[in-house]
Amino acid sequence: MFKRMFIVFEGIDGSGKTTQAKLLTKKLNAFYTCEPTEGQIGRLIREILKGKKKCEKETLALLFAADRVEHVKLIEEKLKESHVVCDRYLYSSIAYQTSQGVDEDFILQINRFAKKPDIVVLLTVDVEEGMKRLGKEKEIFEKEEFLKKVQNKYLKLAKKEGFIVIDTTNKSINESHEEILKIIKSKLWGLSNMSIGE
Numbered sequence: 153m154f155k156r157m158f159i160v161f162e163g164i165d166g167s168g169k170t171t172q173a174k175l176l177t178k179k180l181n182a183f184y185t186c187e188p189t190e191g192q193i194g195r196l197i198r199e200i201l202k203g204k205k206k207c208e209k210e211t212l213a214l215l216f217a218a219d220r221v222e223h224v225k226l227i228e229e230k231l232k233e234s235h236v237v238c239d240r241y242l243y244s245s246i247a248y249q250t251s252q253g254v255d256e257d258f259i260l261q262i263n264r265f266a267k268k269p270d271i272v273v274l275l276t277v278d279v280e281e282g283m284k285r286l287g288k289e290k291e292i293f294e295k296e297e298f299l300k301k302v303q304n305k306y307l308k309l310a311k312k313e314g315f316i317v318i319d320t321t322n323k324s325i326n327e328s329h330e331e332i333l334k335i336i337k338s339k340l341w342g343l344s345n346m347s348i349g350e
């Protein structure tokens with residue numbers, strides 16, 4: 153019986169997370185999920201992110217952590233039957249909320265129930281290229297400065313936690329997918345001595 157893997161994709165807006173997560177999901181016949189979730193707390197978070205509701209930055213960190221407590225239950229359920237690919241997770245909280253000025257220890261404390269992933273893939277992208285991909289070339293300067301800060305935090309986390317880091321700036325969607333697949337296959341083979349369906 154081989155171990156089913158909990159694989160997380162992280163990265164700033166426009167790095168290609170959702171695209172790559174869905175391609176890998178298909179390849180692995182995995183269960184795809186994302187944060188914020190489609191659950192009641194995830195929906196409240198999306199209202200706040202759209203600016204329809206206001207809250208303190210610490211409240212937002214708590215909401216993401218609460219959404220994640222419920223989400224981990226679903227992930228553990230799904231791991232009983234397939235690999236799970238998750239588009240954004242705990243490391244988005246650390247990278248984004250610390251960049252908004254929230255204390256990192258506070259974020260780690262409120263996320264102490266978060267299951268550790270087997271593999272984390274960090275996608276990096278030149279911020280301007282990421283904005284271009286999202287059709288936000290005219291994004292306000294502050295947003296670009298903020299995303300640069302977030303990406304730097306991600307890279308520090310990647311070094312500390314041993315993430316797979318793929319820069320997608322000058323790669324096509326397919327080139328990025330092939331590179332990710334090669335690394336994931338070697339890790340899956342190494343960790344569970346099983347081959348994945350083509």
Ligand SMILES: Nc1ncnc2c1ncn2[C@@H]1O[C@H](COP(=O)(O)OP(=O)(O)O)[C@@H](O)[C@H]1O
Pocket residue numbers: 163164165166167168169170171172285286320321323324325328
């Ligand atoms: N390597 C790439 N090169 C060019 N465009 C890309 C690449 N990866 C994704 N895109 C495009 O960029 C946009 C954002 O991709 P998406 O996967 O939603 O990014 P994220 O989830 O990281 O915000 C989409 O239109 C997608 O087709």
Ligand SMILES: Cc1cn([C@H]2C[C@H](O)[C@@H](COP(=O)(O)OP(=O)(O)O)O2)c(=O)[nH]c1=O
Pocket residue numbers: 164165166170187188201216240241242244245246248249
């Ligand atoms: C999961 C998570 C996301 N976020 C932010 C990152 C994104 O800007 C936003 C999620 O928006 P989303 O609609 O998922 O877009 P994206 O494709 O960029 O993921 O929420 C946090 O600040 N903390 C978190 O813990």
